[in-house]
Amino acid sequence: QVSVINTVDTSHEDMIHDAQMDYYGTRLATCSSDRSVKIFDVRNGGQILIADLRGHEGPVWQVAWAHPMYGNILASCSYDRKVIIWKEENGTWEKTYEYTGHDSSVNSVCWAPHDYGLILACGSSDGAISLLSYTGDGQWEVKKISNAHTIGCNAVSWAPAVVPGSLIEQPSGQKPNYIKRFASGGCDNLVKIWKEEDGQWKEEQKLEAHSDWVRDVAWAPSIGLPTSTIASCSQDGRVFIWTCDDASGNSWSPKLLHKFNDVVWHVSWSITANILAVSGGDNKVTLWKESVDGLWACISDVNKGQGGVSAVTDGQQNEQ
Amino acid sequence: TAGPLLLRLLDWVRLHVCDVDSMVREVLSSETPSKHKLFWNVVDVFVLQGRMDEARHLLSKEASANPTSMNMYKILDDLMKKMPVPSLGNTQTLTELELKWQHWHEECQRYLQDGTFASNPHMESICKILLGDEDAILEKKELMTTWYHFLVTRLLYSHPTVKPMELQFYAQSSMDLFLGGESSPEPLDMILMAAFEFEMHQVIKECSIVLSNWWFVAHLTDLLDHCKLLQSHNLYFGSNMREFLLLEYASGLFSHHSLWQLGVDYFDHCPEYGRVYLELHIERIPLSTEQKALKVLRICEQRQMHEQVRSVCKIMAMKALRNNRLGSALSWSIRAKDAAFATLISDRFLKDYCERGCFSDLDLIDNLGPSMLLSDRLTFLGKYREFHRLYGEKRFPEAARLLLTLMTAHIAPCSFWMTLLTDALPLLEQKEVIFSAEQTYELMRCLEDLTAGNPEKQKFQDDDVETTKVEMLRLALARNLARVIIKEGTVEGS
Numbered sequence: 001q002v003s004v005i006n007t008v009d010t011s012h013e014d015m016i017h018d019a020q021m022d023y024y025g026t027r028l029a030t031c032s033s034d035r036s037v038k039i040f041d042v043r044n045g046g047q048i049l050i051a052d053l054r055g056h057e058g059p060v061w062q063v064a065w066a067h068p069m070y071g072n073i074l075a076s077c078s079y080d081r082k083v084i085i086w087k088e089e090n091g092t093w094e095k096t097y098e099y100t101g102h103d104s105s106v107n108s109v110c111w112a113p114h115d116y117g118l119i120l121a122c123g124s125s126d127g128a129i130s131l132l133s134y135t136g137d138g139q140w141e142v143k144k145i146s147n148a149h150t151i152g153c154n155a156v157s158w159a160p161a162v163v164p165g166s167l168i169e170q171p172s173g174q175k176p177n178y179i180k181r182f183a184s185g186g187c188d189n190l191v192k193i194w195k196e197e198d199g200q201w202k203e204e205q206k207l208e209a210h211s212d213w214v215r216d217v218a219w220a221p222s223i224g225l226p227t228s229t230i231a232s233c234s235q236d237g238r239v240f241i242w243t244c245d246d247a248s249g250n251s252w253s254p255k256l257l258h259k260f261n262d263v264v265w266h267v268s269w270s271i272t273a274n275i276l277a278v279s280g281g282d283n284k285v286t287l288w289k290e291s292v293d294g295l296w297a298c299i300s301d302v303n304k305g306q307g308g309v310s311a312v313t314d315g316q317q318n319e320q
Numbered sequence: 321t322a323g324p325l326l327l328r329l330l331d332w333v334r335l336h337v338c339d340v341d342s343m344v345r346e347v348l349s350s351e352t353p354s355k356h357k358l359f360w361n362v363v364d365v366f367v368l369q370g371r372m373d374e375a376r377h378l379l380s381k382e383a384s385a386n387p388t389s390m391n392m393y394k395i396l397d398d399l400m401k402k403m404p405v406p407s408l409g410n411t412q413t414l415t416e417l418e419l420k421w422q423h424w425h426e427e428c429q430r431y432l433q434d435g436t437f438a439s440n441p442h443m444e445s446i447c448k449i450l451l452g453d454e455d456a457i458l459e460k461k462e463l464m465t466t467w468y469h470f471l472v473t474r475l476l477y478s479h480p481t482v483k484p485m486e487l488q489f490y491a492q493s494s495m496d497l498f499l500g501g502e503s504s505p506e507p508l509d510m511i512l513m514a515a516f517e518f519e520m521h522q523v524i525k526e527c528s529i530v531l532s533n534w535w536f537v538a539h540l541t542d543l544l545d546h547c548k549l550l551q552s553h554n555l556y557f558g559s560n561m562r563e564f565l566l567l568e569y570a571s572g573l574f575s576h577h578s579l580w581q582l583g584v585d586y587f588d589h590c591p592e593y594g595r596v597y598l599e600l601h602i603e604r605i606p607l608s609t610e611q612k613a614l615k616v617l618r619i620c621e622q623r624q625m626h627e628q629v630r631s632v633c634k635i636m637a638m639k640a641l642r643n644n645r646l647g648s649a650l651s652w653s654i655r656a657k658d659a660a661f662a663t664l665i666s667d668r669f670l671k672d673y674c675e676r677g678c679f680s681d682l683d684l685i686d687n688l689g690p691s692m693l694l695s696d697r698l699t700f701l702g703k704y705r706e707f708h709r710l711y712g713e714k715r716f717p718e719a720a721r722l723l724l725t726l727m728t729a730h731i732a733p734c735s736f737w738m739t740l741l742t743d744a745l746p747l748l749e750q751k752e753v754i755f756s757a758e759q760t761y762e763l764m765r766c767l768e769d770l771t772a773g774n775p776e777k778q779k780f781q782d783d784d785v786e787t788t789k790v791e792m793l794r795l796a797l798a799r800n801l802a803r804v805i806i807k808e809g810t811v812e813g814s
Contacts, residue, residue: 024606025575069634071642089642114631223596271600272571 008047010038018062022072029074031060037076037086039093051093055084061107067114070134075120077106083122083132097140102126107154108216112180113161121182123153129184129194131201145194145201149186155216157230158182162222183230185214191232191242193252209254212236216266220273231257231276233264239278241296257288257296275299324406325487326480329472330370337469340365354382360442365463367446368473372400389440396443399428399450406480414481421480425451452478458497467498468512484518491516520550524561538569538586563590567597574601584619599625607635630656637661646672647681650698654688659695666697670704674739679705700731707743720747720754727766737770738786741793748796753804760801767793 010016014033021028021042027050028040037053037060058079066073072088073096083106087096103126112119118134129148133141159181180196181204191214193205212235220229230242230252239257244250262281269276276288276296287300340362347353347362356362359382366375376397383393404420412420428450431437437444448456457464457473464470471494475482482490491513495505505513507530514522527537544550545562566586573583583601587594602620607613613636620628633656640649646668653661673679685705692702703726710719723744726732732740744763747754755763771790 024604026606067631069631069638071638221600223593223600271604272567272597 006045020063022065023068029063031063031076033059053086055095056080062109064109064111066111069114070118075109077109079105099132101130108156110156110158112158115161116180121156123156123184125152127152129153149188151187153184153186155185156182157217157219159219160222162224183217183219185217185232187213191217207242207252209240210234210236218267218269220269231267233267235263239264325482325484326406333469333472334369337465339465354385364460367449370476376400392437392440392443467495470494470498488517534569538565541565563592566590599628603628634658647684654691662695663697666701669701716754724759724762745796748800753807755800757804757808764797
């Protein structure tokens with residue numbers, strides 16, 4: 001059984017588009033059409049507003065927490081074409097970097113696994129995906145993938161820094177050679193997988209199954225099994241689970257999780273990837289788990305709030 | 321196999337059906353129990369639970385209060401005393417027992433049919449119960465409260481030699497008779513039914529659905545697995561049921577601020593995925609205090625989880641740096657073997673020194689030892705501090721040599737050379753000549769490298785203080801050179 005642990009009243013003045021728990025589940029960042037990003041301390045069921053960040057000039061679509069080893073860092077992206085990176089310094093949150101390299105709304109931001117450094121992927125309605133890498137001393141290096149998706153890119157999600165199959169084959173103990181990959185979803189109804197080769201980003205795979213805009217993609221955390229898993233959801237109401245069984249990442253096959261009656265906005269995995277949270281225009285958040293025979297079953301329904309639920313994060317939820 | 325099944329079932333019922341206990345206490349503690357309105361209820365409870373001695377004891381009180389029923393009482397008492405039950409000692413075979421029981425059963429039957437107890441409905445009812453009359457037993461529903469009590473009573477008085485595998489045949493009918501179509505089975509009933517049928521997977525499944533956390537199923541499955549009673553079908557990703565449930569339970573523990581430590585032990589006992597689950601979960605423990613961080617570290621180090629160790633140390637180092645605790649930040653980055661961070665912090669130390677003229681956290685820097693080699697900047701920091709120590713101990717030639725090496729071996733970053741040369745001034749001004757000619761030439765070369773052909777040159781020319789410093793250095797170096805040439809050129813003794 002799953003139950004609602006807590007409700008946070010954010011006092012946002014308009015629609016909330018994203019809510020993300022930090023690494024430890026102690027803080028919650030929310031962003032809204034009211035152009036603000038808010039950070040709450042949610043320990044022990046409380047909700048204390050820590051920061052109200054202003055800087056965007058349009059609705060803020062997503063927020064993403066960086067790994068704590070880099071400090072307290074939060075990225076946000078907005079309709080105003082900007083990506084802002086905020087940092088907590090001496091107890092106060094401030095803007096530490098602003099990226100304005102996109103020609104239209106930036107829809108999604110996602111931090112890469114900490115093993116790769118401090119790298120942020122940004123997907124935009126101008127069809128491009130930017131990769132911002134921190135090179136030290138307040139400097140960021142930018143790499144851009146133009147025309148990643150025609151019409152626009154709606155979501156980006158990094159693959160975990162785990163070599164597939166490392167659970168089975170004992171790792172040699174040295175630092176493994178990671179191949180950086182991430183998935184993106186776009187208005188061309190496609191999910192694409194990108195791979196870095198010799199410092200350049202190339203399109204590795206095109207996953208076709210959706211019949212309308214892909215709204216979110218989420219690459220599942222890995223426990224080192226040879227299987228890689230990606231969840232994608234779309235305007236067409238479908239959620240697909242894509243799996244690839246070989247380490248070289250060549251053959252991805254989709255499995256339909258469920259067809260919902262309305263657009264599905266977000267999908268998000270739990271830490272050990274055994275639960276997928278799905279939220280959609282039908283006003284519900286559902287949790288899905290894979291059963292022993294490989295079929296996905298809904299383990300709970302949570303109906304809360306007025307209006308559509310558009311974001312969900314698994315964070316530190318108690319899985320019971 | 322600790323004794324006959326029936327005895328264990330009776331124990332179980334007595335332990336778990338305790339709604340009647342307060343009533344029993346009330347009657348027993350009253351002045352004249354036999355006059356208590358619930359007296360017969362309590363006698364019935366004892367009979368239903370096979371507590372013959374206690375039943376007989378109470379009945380004797382009734383007998384002494386009502387001499388007219390003495391005859392009836394004696395017979396009933398005798399029947400109850402003689403009732404054959406399976407014993408722990410195993411002094412009789414099953415066949416012997418069954419034979420005895422059959423005879424006893426017939427004797428009870430005779431007394432009932434003769435109308436011996438006709439004038440006392442309570443005693444007659446007890447006799448019927450002894451005969452295993454289902455209707456008579458069901459009349460006492462409220463005293464049994466559950467269908468499984470009814471099951472055990474039924475077995476006691478109709479099939480005392482019941483074997484475990486036969487339970488299932490009585491279980492369903494007992495539940496149906498007891499509930500009588502008035503109420504439907506509850507989840508616990510279904511679980512018990514599955515247990516009576518020895519359908520272990522069903523028990524686990526039902527418990528998983530009904531219970532609010534994994535504690536019970538995880539531990540039950542673990543026990544069954546250890547006794548090799550659970551045939552695990554291999555779940556498709558190769559793990560088994562026991563591990564699957566333990567992983568779920570332990571994962572749940574990790575969201576608790578202190579129980580997560582128990583979760584670690586549970587993961588340790590999951591041979592397939594325990595380690596990787598632990599790796600993923602332990603990184604999410606909030607490192608709210610240094611103590612907690614050290615706890616987490618100890619756990620990771622014990623299990624050679626090097627990535628996690630590095631990660632925790634880096635996080636703590638970053639935290640310390642944010643709070644300006646440079647010493648703490650440095651020792652965390654050394655522990656993390658994070659060269660880049662160590663360099664960053666060393667720079668901060670050096671910057672602090674330039675601004676304030678002294679070092680903080682001297683203890684730490686003085687005792688760096690081999691970890692000094694983690695990063696060039698850190699090495700410089702350590703050696704630079706050593707220079708100050710030597711100077712403080714007035715070991716000037718050694719200090720001088722070290723100072724020079726710092727520049728010539730390029731241990732010192734170029735940005736720091738000016739400071740180093742300025743540090744050389746007092747050594748140059750000493751009464752005793754410290755720097756040799758060769759060393760002085762080296763120093764001069766360093767100064768020239770720094771000021772000429774260097775983009776930094778502009779800075780020096782614009783800044784008056786800097787220009788003055790450079791001039792003073794040139795003067796001091798020249799003077800030293802003059803003195804040392806004379807000293808070195810002088811033949812000893814003359």
